[in-house]
Amino acid sequence: MTAPPATQGIYLDNNATTMVAPEVVEAMLPFFTEQFGNPSSIHAYGNRVGLAIKQARRQVQALIGAEQDSEIVFTSCGTESDSTAILSAIRAQPGRNEIITTVVEHPAVLSLCEHLETEGYKVHYLEVDGKGRLDIETYMDLLSDRVAIVSVMWANNESGTLFPVQEMAELARSTGVLFHTDAVQAVGKVPIDLKETAIDMLSLSGHKLHAPKGIGVLYLRRNTRFRPLLRGGHQERGRRAGTENSAAIVGLGKACEMALEHMEHEKTAVRTMRDRLEQGILAAVPHCFVTGDPANRLPNTSNIAFEYIEGEAILLMLNKLGIAASSGSACTSGSLEPSHVMRAMGIPLTAAHGTTRFSLSRYNRMDEIERVIAAVPPIVAQLRRLSPYWSETGPVAEPGSAFAPAYA
């Protein structure tokens, strides 16, 4: 693994997107210049690119443990993969008009489901408990021959909490229901061996694992009922028409190969840095806590709620020090409400707005982590001094009633 290019900043927002690995860039470059052929062409220009795509397909196959390389369908992004999976399931099974998903899905799934509700589909949103966990009994009760597809994320982008998708897929299969998982956050961070599971479809996104933006994959288990989202050419065996984004596909293949090589590192070194960061901050900052399920989550993600202050303000102050993170506050989401994931877990509003997500990658170093641990406490203290919920020494007595402005 080559060292990342020198930057001044400390990048802890890898669940948003990742740096493209230098090796990936290198692998891609020829496909912008001499390897410009159309892989569909019969001549040598096309053939060379076709072979490179074939290799990339096998590299993706290896990372997610697909039985066949033909089960890999290249798309433009995770969102396209999600849309393809869900729309395919309802179009291919006209009699089935129910969908099962969860309240904490990514908008790529949630917004689509909400839209499908306006078209008459019945969507069941599984709720989560305070740690972001699902109730499997409720899920089992919802499975029926009216359900076209279950779509449940493998790992939550905000809290990192892992869902038991393998068990849920088995349950779906036993009742004859298709199972899709948005694994955009999980692929490359936790081992996945699809041939040993009952998962029918899986979405992944290149830019979450050090490949470029604009490339995604839909894993489509052999013999799964399918309808394409885009029709046109014969690319991807007619399952996703459109000339291949060959450079990005080659880059994704390389990134998958590297992710497989570093899987152990992810589980050990990245996890160690994450744990150190979390413990360091929790020890130094009063009135903050970890959200999600600390015992069962991605090794790279820590989501900490800083009470009585607001997340965007935290991010702006961190950014001033060159530290990049993200937040579940209303302001950073661009809506008027804090993160739907934090609300679903019942995190109080005084804390939900202050949730801050630190997501690491294998390119982080322990000395960066120590610098962040040193930077966070003064920022939190400074913002609390401005907060009407904070007195000299701690939160005002009964914050809820001491400052409860009336507002429509």
Added chain:
Amino acid sequence: MWDYSEKVQEHFFNPRNAGAVPEANAVGDVGSLSCGDALRLTLRVDPESEVILDAGFQTFGCGSAIASSSALTEIIKGMALNEALEVSNQDIADYLDGLPPEKMHCSVMGREALQAAIANYRGEEWKDDHEEGALVCKCFAVDAVLIEDTIRANGLSTVEEVTHYTKAGGGCSACHEGVEAILARVLAEQGKAFDPYAKAPEAASSPAPRKLGNLERIRRIERSIEAIRPNLQRDHGDVELIDVDGRNVFVNMTGACAGCQMASTTLDGIQQRIVEDLGEFVRVLPAQAMAGRG
């Protein structure tokens, strides 16, 4: 990342008048925890002159909420209460060299905190007359509540009408689906169905228009434009008549209208008004288009 002005960043990183004022005799609490914005404004007012001697803020909120609070305290210090009541949210935003549309509510919160604090000083009960809904049109910062109220008050039934009345939907088109959903909901309450293909009702046609003389025609065009100007001035814009050449009416968009991405919609609105007033079709064009017509 938000496009914050230098001034916003400066007031966020170095807020003025943070903390509660000692011996305050006026307090205003506004905001909403669910929205992630809450502000307590404390003032020390001279009982003789009613001049604000000191102002301090405590804010739970984002960068622009803190900057708006800081700006507010700077603006009102030294003002008499009656003078301070004239401070608008636009004044706060202007002081900060503008705020992103999604963040204008931060300046609204500042103005309301001020009103609440003054009411508190005077022993009055302050009523929040402003209800804010989810932002629907991001181009022009129009929220759901405003759209809903406007639809009800004016009996609107099409997206086009909503755009003419509120501006919502006049920019990037992204919110048309959202505006349609609001229309469908409000119309359903009135027992009507939303028809996406409905045309905006035509203005009642005036009795057979007689042919106008040139002077009378230009005067009418002038009157139509005069009637529109206050609307534009409210948004810091303006329009002036440059020339009338047959069917073409040339105007100059000035102030905030110049270079506004809404300019073409504004021109459409002006055109519609003139067409209605004149009873004949004219085309309203920016004066720059004159050169090209030689």
